[in-house]
Amino acid sequence: MATKRFTCSLQNLEKICNYVTECAKQANLNESEIYAVQLAVDEASTNIMEHGYGQECPNRIDITCEPLENGLKVVIFDDAEPFDPCTVTEPDLNVSLEEVKPRGLGIFLMRKMMDDVKYATDPEQGNTLTMIKYHKP
C-alpha cells in the first residue's frame, strides 16, 4: 500500500493521474479500466479542490493505492469541508442538449466509472473517499 500526498492545486491533476495510472498498471487493470480509474480520481480530486477547499486549499490530499487480488482500491483523504459525493443526485440521462445541466456531471462520471464508491467523514480524520475498480478478464 502506497500513499502519496499532493498539494491542492489543479495543476497537480496530471501528477495525480500519473500516480494512479502506475498503481492501476501494477494492479493489472486493462486499458479501459485504467482510464476509468484516471477519470474517477481526477473528478474526485477536482471536486475536493474546487468545492472542498474553494481553491484556497492549504491542506492535504493524500491518495493511497491498494492492489487487490482482482482490482485496485484507491482511497483519497482530505480535510476539506465534509462533502459526500454519493448524495448528489444523478443528472438526467439522455436529455436534449439544451436541457443539459452542468451540475453533478463529474461526480456522476466518477460513480459510473468505478465499481464501488464509499464516503466517510470523521471530525478527527477528515474525509475518506474509497473507490474500487475490479479487473474483468
Next chain:
Amino acid sequence: MEIQTTELKRCTVIKTAGRIDGSNAPQLSQALKAITSKGKCKIVFDMTEVNFVASAGWLVLIDTQKTCKPSGELVLVNVEKGIKDSLNLVGMGSYFRMFDDLTLAVGAF
C-alpha cells in the same frame, strides 16, 4: 496547453494534445469562444492527440455545441476509445457527431 486553430473555407479546425481537465479547460473554452464570437459556428475539434477528457472539458464542449447549433455544429475527430466510452456511459455521446478522419469531418460541412 497549446491550441492550434486553422481557418478553412468550410469550417474552423481546432487541435490540442494531452489532457483536458479542470486546470486547462478554461483555456480551451477561451479558444472556442474566440471562434464562435466571430460568428464561426462550424467547428471541427481534432482530438487525435488528446488522451484524457474530464467533465470540465466536456462541459466546455457541450457549451460550445449549444452556442453553435442549429446554424452550425461542433464535430469531433479521432476520439480515443476510453474517452468515447466515458461520454457514452453518461448518455452524452449523442451530442456530438464523431469522425475517424479529419477529411471526412471537414467534408461534413
